[in-house]
Amino acid sequence: MIKKGIETRFVAFLDILGFKELVKKIEAESEDGQDYERVTWALDFLHEESKESNGHHDLNIYELTSDGLLEKELGDPRLNYISDCIIISAEGSFDGFKAICNKVTKLSIQGACAGIYMRGGITYGKIYHHGPILFGTAYQRALELEDGASTPRVLVDDVVCEVLSEHIGVFPLNGHAIRADDDGKKYLLNYPLGYESGFDSSWIDTLLRVKASILYFLNKFDVRVCGFGEELRRLDQFCYWKERYSLSLNFDGGDEHVLKKYIWLKKEFNRTLRRYSRVINARHQMRISPYGVQSGPRIAPISWNGRIWAPEKELGRYR
Known part of the structure; x- marks a missing residue:
């Protein structure tokens, strides 16, 4: 039984970007x-996750009780949400940090596959988080981190690395989960x-799904893109934008402020392709084709081709 009171925990605050405009x-x-x-799918997912995790990518542990084995999530993660704001906390141990990183990644990837993106921050400190009631300096600090994130990323506070200094280099406190951005801030x-969404059976499929979403919003918010021309219609055969966003697509808008996000x-997507090109392009094996390129599944990076945002064309195929 959890004793209610103020605890020292890892705390994350997430904000769904563009939520107010979407609701309007x-x-x-x-x-x-x-x-x-x-929107209703995203909120339903959060609601279910706040009551009981759906099992996807969970870090489960088992406790032997008089009634048998009790299944729990590693690190005691707790989740609350209201409208476009999500608060997660986990115990103040390395297991707790693993749990909160896992939960944040799970939510952000699920959202991205549906075209819903988040930004936020993870910190460490005092919080009262029991049921719907929460308060504390760690919660306030996580709010400050979210406000300073500016782009769709989840910042990791410096205090986290200080508290877990003996675990530096062990996942998720290494380069496969956290990196320093161009502004020096660390983020997940x-x-x-290898972290696929609940929609997909592989990481490759998740990357392709997310790529289609990013392409849609790049073209939607870039003032240089007008209408729904032939090139965009061809690209839609790959992206399925009409099925996901609207049967009557319109790219006659544009918003330079939103476009920056x-x-x-x-950039983050293309960095991922470069970092794991060996895995993505060659199914873990370096096989060279007669054309001088790696064989295996190919995912082209996203670029501006002078008219629209699209994948770079490779070997006569888009992917």
């Missing part, structure tokens, strides 16, 4: 559109190796 759009249109389905990698996501 839904209210102005109808409950029959894809945006309504995406958006697409860690998706430019960062594009």
